[in-house]
Amino acid sequence: MHIGNVRTALLNYLFAHQNNGTFVLRVEDTDPLRNFDKDAKEILGDLNWLHLNYDEGPIKGGPYAPYFQSQRDSIYKEYLEKLEKKDHVYRCFCTAEELEKKRNRQIALKQPPRYDKICLKLNTEQIQKKVAENVPFIWRFNVEPNQEIEFRDLSKGTVKFNSSNLTDFPVTRQNGSFTFLFANAIDDILMQITDVFRGEDHLSNTASQLLIYDALKAKHPKFLHMPIICNLEGKKLSKRDQGFSLQDLQKDGFLPEAINNYLAILGKSFENEIMNLDELSKELNFEAPGASHIKYDLEKLKWINHKWISQLSIEDLTQRCLHILEKQFPAVTNLEKNQLEKLISLIQPELVTLNDATEKIRFYFEKPKLNLNRSLSNSHPSTSSGRAAAHGEPVEPYERLCKNLNIADLKKYQENRESINNIIKDNINLLDNPEEFIEKVKIKAKENKISLSAIFPILRYVLIGSVNGPNIIDIMNLLGVEENRDRINKIF
Structure with a gap:
């Protein structure tokens, strides 16, 4: 399903629930060339994932089954015959090439492209001759001119059309299958649909369908023609747009x-x-x-x-992230449930999508590949490519290190690097108690008149490979004493 389909289903669902109504799912699969979802498995799966539970439809059934239009062919033929007897429909033998030629001529003459009713003028003998010769044909609805078509739209109020602005629309295809316009109108009538939600681009289709209602003396439903969804440039959303499907x-x-x-x-x-x-x-x-x-x-x-x-429970969020994390980090299956939930809890405030969890917790499964001293020493543009000249160990590019770190604070660290390194090393024996370790670092920094912003972003960078992220104490509690010591010793 694409976003437009999803929104249509969603608003139908919400309206039905708001009005204690019935949300009906009907599968429009009369065109074999466009039926890419056999048995509607993808549609049913998508609606289930979205929690849009329908009241009547495929599998569930209902009083107006079947709900696959491809299984209702005999019903459509019955109503086609009724319309034929009342001269509301006629056979059209025009080929696709002939119709295209007429259309192009009308456009060239700045005329609205409409069918010219030429086949309506055929007499019975001419029609029988073409049928006997197996000349392909479709059935068209005979739209009488100058009829006022009026219907109620929930948000627009009363909408009026003049039938002179409509064309004799097809109700079948050459292969004998029935069109969207016809099948939907018949089904809406027989299933006693009271409210129809569709896109703004279907306004003229609504007017055409109501001619079928009137021909069968059926009561009109109410409609809601929803706005067209466009991209930020104002163009109709398409497959090329990110987030379309x-x-x-x-x-x-x-x-x-x-x-x-x-x-x-x-x-x-x-x-x-x-x-x-x-x-x-x-x-x-x-x-x-x-x-x-x-x-x-x-x-x-x-x-x-x-x-x-941000408002999901940790248990729920962990479960939703699990299949994503397992693909990237097989070792996640070895974690105790409680430990994994602590890890997810740590990154929850930072997650925009579930996929973000992969990068946010990478530090837990993979040690940061960095060399702080050489990253800083390679601060000249010509030497900051991120490759070590004399050593095989990866080096974090200076520009990336600076990306989210205040340049002034980074300079403070460079100016006080020896003192800061000594503060960290002198208190590394306190790593079994991260709160005490951090408090001691703060005290020593104050004594040495070193800004904390010159220390903690760098310390976080050493622990998780990023200058931004969760609270350092939380990180250290999660990594454990030995892992903290190992990562800090490699840098300071």
């Missing part, structure tokens, strides 16, 4: 709760933006006027995802 978002470590949350509030304003499905179903006003286009902002989704991660 739900599968991509899953792989990138986004939570289903965050995706639902973001798509539900997209284009709207709320004082509290972090809401679960129950809260969203209560807060959303489906009748509020909205724009025709809304912009999909992946950075805002990341922010919401970070908020959701």
Whole structure:
């Protein structure tokens, strides 16, 4: 599913729950050339992952089964025959090439591209002759001109169309299968659908479908035509845009709760933006006027995802991260549950996506590959490539070391390097008690008039390979005495 599909399903789900209604899942699979998800396994899996549980549909069943349109062919044929008897439909024998030629001519003449009804003018004898000769055809709906089509849209109010602006739309394909316009209209009528949510780009399709309703003397449902989702440039979201597909978002470590949350509030304003499905179903006003286009902002989704991660229980977050961590660090399976949860708890405030956990805890499974003294000595641009000239040991590039470290503080460390190194070495016997070790370092730094900002970012860098990260005491408690001593001794 792509983001547009997900949002449509989500808003249908929330509206149904808000109004004590029935959320129906119907699979539109009448076109064999576009049926890439046999038995709708991917759709069902995606909805299950998003916790959008439908009330009627495939597998669950319901009073209007079957819910696969490919299994409802006999029903559509029955209603096609009813429309044929009332002269609402007719056979069209025009080829794709002929139709394209007519369309191009109309566009060249600055005319709206509409079917010219030429096949409607065929008499019975001409039609029978073409059928006998097996000339391919489709069925078209005969749109009578100058009819007023009116329907209610939840957010737009009353919407009106004149049928003269519509074309005689196809209700079948040449292979005999039924089109989206026809199959959906028939199913909505028979399944007694009261509310239909679809994209803004389906407005004219809605008008066309209501002609089928009127021809069958069926009651109109209410509609909500949702804004088109665009990228930040204002262009319709496409496969080229990052975060277009739900599968991509899953792989990138986004939570289903965050995706639902973001798509539900997209284009709207709320004082509290972090809401679960129950809260969203209560807060959303489906009748509020909205724009025709809304912009999909992946950075805002990341922010919401970070908020959701921050409020997960450690047990839940650990479980969600586990399969990601196991791929990168097989040794994670050897950790005690309590130890792994401590590790996840340490990095939880920093996680934007679940995938971030890999880099955030790398320090625990892999010693930082760095040489602080040579990184600092290689501070001249010509020697800061990150490669050691005389030694095989990797060197952290000076520029990367400085990236998140205040340059003034780094200079302070360089100016007081010998004193700082001595403070660390003189108190290394206190590593069995990280709190006491850090307190002693603070006291000695004050005595030597050395800023703490010249010490602790460097110490963190030595322990985890980054100048930013969790509290140093928490890091040291997690790594343990021997690992702390080993990492510190290699540098200071």
